[in-house]
Amino acid sequence: MDAPSKFFFSSEQKNGQKSFIHAVQIESVDVLLEPTEIRKQTVHFYSKLYSRGRSGAQIVEESFLKDLPKLSEQAARELDGELTLAELHKAPQGMENGRAPGIDGLPVEFYKAFWAVIRQDVLEVLRDSMNVGQLPLSCRRAVLTLLPKKGDLIHLKN
Template identity: 65%
Template sequence: MLILDRVLCELAAVQEVEEDFVRNLPKITEESARELDRELTLEELEVALNSMQNGHSPGIDGLLVEFFKAFWSVIGQDLLEVLRASINEGRLPLSSHRAVLTLLPKKGDQTDIRNWCPVSLLCTDCKVLSRALATRLGKVMEQVIHFDQTYCVPGRSIHDNVHLIRDILDVSRLLDWPVLTPSKTTSRPAGHVCGLLLGQAALLLLGQAAPQSILYLPKEESG
């Protein structure tokens, strides 16, 4: 019973941490939510299409990006209606669920399957929709993604991360903070992680019963 009580207590603590984590997640503004939820427009699709490069292989329907650009005045409105209906019904056209799988050669022995890279070729209409929705998300990502995360956030640069790491190392030396490095990860007690979390110093104490999906702690090598 003591083991069971301990497991239940640790699971309850983990659940409390999860609820607190979700409760404190950053949220977008109501105005941004309305912007994301509004219907697609023909202008959005056209901007997305024109931002795509020519010369790429088509999907299963064989229609190139060049075809959509050349005949946009003819097919644009029809594509808009199809995509609006797909979003409202929560179901994309069958062609958007299919892809042409092809193999691209890499360096090395071409008779070795590991030297081939599989690539999925999607239909252009699906990629136009994806590009349009990604453009919308790009306008609000900075509201929910911490400023220390720079990848894929418009207006941010990886150089900021380089300066941040230098500042962390300088501060850690000045204040004599222990810094977790790859060479020290296996020497720390299981269940303890020390580091910087969202710009703040944090020590996470995780119970042994914590699910592995929450945090992966590498096991020490038996020697």
């Protein structure tokens, strides 16, 4: 995971002022005050939190889904078929304006306005991703916005 910039450790409050994480406590004793160390510890915390380990919720989900009806072979083949331009075109058309679906900040309106120019490239990237079984790194990144919860905000879990 890349080291996040200072931008990712600030948030804009409703009054337009920015708030920053000034300290983080790890374990029960160490308080980090240095921005570089705070970023490093935050990346570690959320990397561990969002790792691919099996959780109890996943096991419950698997047992819940076990007895649900299955797709017919015909329907499964259709869904597994090659992505078409017509199918892909429906995605941005069905999205609400004013949203930015990716980390690049490009709003849905961009995709709608320039669809004729970018459609073939987008289709190629997604088809390649389906063949490889993984999206490009730029599509797998995300920005997490930390929202304060109850409790001592020096702890990342809060």
